[in-house]
Amino acid sequence: MIQQSDEDLVNVSRSGNMGAFKVLVERHESKVAGVVKSMLGDTPEASDVGQETFIRFYESMDKFKGDSSVSTYIIRIAINLSLNEIKRRKRKSIFFRPLEEGHQVNTPDSQPDTKEMVMMEVSKLEPEFRAVVTLRLIEGYSTEETASLLEIPLGTVLSRLSRAQKKLKIALTKRIEQ
Amino acid sequence: MKTEKAEDLFIRSLDQSLSKTENELLKNSLDADPLLKEQLQKFITTRETLKRKQPASFDPYFAQKVVNKIQQAGKEIDRQIVFFFKRYQLAAAGVVIALLALNIIYAETFSIPSILGVEEPTTTTTDDIITFDYSELLTDDL
Numbered sequence: 001m002i003q004q005s006d007e008d009l010v011n012v013s014r015s016g017n018m019g020a021f022k023v024l025v026e027r028h029e030s031k032v033a034g035v036v037k038s039m040l041g042d043t044p045e046a047s048d049v050g051q052e053t054f055i056r057f058y059e060s061m062d063k064f065k066g067d068s069s070v071s072t073y074i075i076r077i078a079i080n081l082s083l084n085e086i087k088r089r090k091r092k093s094i095f096f097r098p099l100e101e102g103h104q105v106n107t108p109d110s111q112p113d114t115k116e117m118v119m120m121e122v123s124k125l126e127p128e129f130r131a132v133v134t135l136r137l138i139e140g141y142s143t144e145e146t147a148s149l150l151e152i153p154l155g156t157v158l159s160r161l162s163r164a165q166k167k168l169k170i171a172l173t174k175r176i177e178q
Numbered sequence: 179m180k181t182e183k184a185e186d187l188f189i190r191s192l193d194q195s196l197s198k199t200e201n202e203l204l205k206n207s208l209d210a211d212p213l214l215k216e217q218l219q220k221f222i223t224t225r226e227t228l229k230r231k232q233p234a235s236f237d238p239y240f241a242q243k244v245v246n247k248i249q250q251a252g253k254e255i256d257r258q259i260v261f262f263f264k265r266y267q268l269a270a271a272g273v274v275i276a277l278l279a280l281n282i283i284y285a286e287t288f289s290i291p292s293i294l295g296v297e298e299p300t301t302t303t304t305d306d307i308i309t310f311d312y313s314e315l316l317t318d319d320l
Contacts, residue, residue, distance in 0.1 A: 025241040033234035137228045
């Protein structure tokens with residue numbers, strides 16, 4: 001069976017075919033999950049943001065002109081919604097509790113492994129740095145793709161990457177020394 | 179070359195190609211200082227640790243859940259549209275009743291043209307009758 005392209009599926013979905021839209025969701029779920037979970041941690045909100053991403057895409061399908069790929073369009077929505085969620089968490093943490101990060105905070109009994117430790121430090125980065133690290137270092141997009149997804153200049157991506165890695169180095173060194 | 183500068187060059191080299199001069203500078207720094215080389219190697223290790231090894235996913239039946247939500251939201255939108263019109267229909271009916279009431283109070287009539295705002299044909303008023311000169315009629319007859 002010939003696999004339909006994303007653009008074809010979008011066209012069919014526009015006419016109200018939910019089966020075609022479901023195929024689109026299944027096709028892009030993994031990428032969206034990767035981005036959203038890297039940004040927010042493996043939390044219930046991450047799943048909500050994932051669902052919201054596709055709902056927003058469904059609502060804005062008529063505006064989709066094909067200037068960028070379907071994947072780019074969906075990931076942009078996912079990133080923006082994740083950034084909104086981070087802002088919401090920050091606002092919430094002002095009134096409720098000081099620490100409201102997505103990644104699990106370990107108790108003294110359970111020592112995190114290296115990957116967990118690095119992810120914890122990533123989750124502490126400012127949102128704009130976290131977005132760049134997520135796309136470039138975790139999800140493996142090229143610097144050009146990262147710039148295009150975040151709609152920022154390539155130079156900004158490179159400088160944010162550099163600063164983020166230095167911040168991570170300092171934080172990880174402190175952790176190891178403790 | 180300073181450690182900081184070497185660090186900058188090293189990080190940049192991981193994401194973009196350096197110029198020939200920059201490459202040489204970095205190579206010389208790393209060759210001259212094995213400790214620095216070891217330190218900078220940690221950036222590569224961190225990046226390797228961060229790289230996603232397995233595809234991510236949401237909970238099972240994720241796609242179906244999204245589709246269900248959209249369909250439910252569709253019904254909600256329909257309901258909102260009906261609600262929107264009902265609300266505005268009620269408001270419009272209220273305005274019409276208020277206008278009718280005002281019309282009855284000020285025009286002291288309940289005729290269709292006055293309700294519609296169409297001007298009624300002018301009728302003879304009492305002033306017209308009083309100012310009419312009947313003597314003219316009498317003279318003509320004579």
